[in-house]
Amino acid sequence: MTALMRRLLPDIAEVTEVRGELSAPPLFPEEEAVVARSVAERRREFATARRCARLSLAALGLTARPLLPGPRGEPLWPEGVVGALSHCAGYRVAAAARATDLSALGIDAETAGPLPDGVLEAVSLPAERAELARLRAAEPQVPWDRVLFSAKESVYKAWFPSARSMLGFDQARLSLTAAPDAGGTGVRGTFSARLLVPLPPAFADTVGGPVLEGAWLVDAGLVLTAIAAPVRRTAREPGNEPSPYASRPPAPA
Template sequence: MIEKILCAGVESAEAFADPPGILLFPEEEVLVAKAVESRRREFATARNCAHHALALLCEAPAPIVRRERGAPQWPAGIVGSITHCAGYRAAAVARVRDILTIGIDAESDEVLPDGVLDLVSLPDERARLRDLAAADSGTRWDRLLFSAKEAVYKAWFPLAGRWLGFDQAEITLSPTAGTFEARLLVPAPKVEGFPLRGFTGRWLASDGLILTAIALRAGTLAATHDAADSAGTRVPGLV
């Protein structure tokens, strides 16, 4: 499923169950040594997906440990993202020469628990969600918004190295194109010498799951900047 919303240059692997007998590297085993069995199996399956995705890039097997704030530590020259929810695990990876950062997220296709939407959304976002729900009540727009914000954070953190709150990115969902735009509401970090003002991502709702994905191509911000100069207009850094 996840490959449907990922671009060329990104490899991925996914699983819909936790098969027994997955072998982890010792450096990975220690990360879940004290975890309950269900958490250990979830972790093992997600790491197994990451190992398979790396193999598709012809990368040698290697442990994927944790960096700050729990983000995966990928091999040198690789960027990636891991996600898991009930009944689904996935990983996506790419070479940094092609893709600067990746953020993927999976959620069960269910309404958010009471009170969560107010905590993770902005007033304008909630207004747009009401309009989307009025036009299409079959999509869990609140859960999709939450998933998009999770994908934004996963794409943001490797580039900026700092926290991004739910209220620091404004999401606009496109119901027909299956895309979303994220406008960053914090000072823009420079990426490849240009300010990163936001992201464009893709989403998919199918088979009881909501998936979101962001992949920032190398050179995109420079191309956006050049296009803005040529047109004599300011183009937001959405990619």
């Protein structure tokens, strides 16, 4: 299939994405136990997502192993790896990188369409809704509410592995920008997310400050978002790695 999530992540991340399902070897027994009582559709998406993850891990030189969900459903990646999974109707994707290359990774995939009635108000701040209104007037073909929702999902996936705490939709202030998708189809852009909560020490030590930078794409009937946080350098090291996304002012608090 045409690479979609691949267009949003730096080359140091290994990305496996498919439309539909991959033929997959049997799940590990520990994984099989997770979905033993699940409906067929859930079993298929679980198996394909794990197959995608194993292909991404193999590209990093790692052998196949169970990829089990943690307490909040997050995939428990091997030590020294950051990664994320996502799936929506007919699309599955996994991305992984070495923790020496990226400090956090978050991805999300959604079908391209408006959110159900009432959902936007539940997942956004007043300032975000005002910004979406301005963006909608300039680019009415973009499902901006879905882009915002997806970006917040990516923020959470980048946040949780280090922070180990919940992050509400109202605890990150997002700002979006759009740009032509040079060299590709669809519409794409970047976003910044300012975290509105105190940063847990583990998050601050590994990921850094309160602003995460990401990118989004609307193409082929999908909304995709991604965050690839650079490795934070210590005070004794020369500087921080630049964000892989276009620089832009952080979202206002």
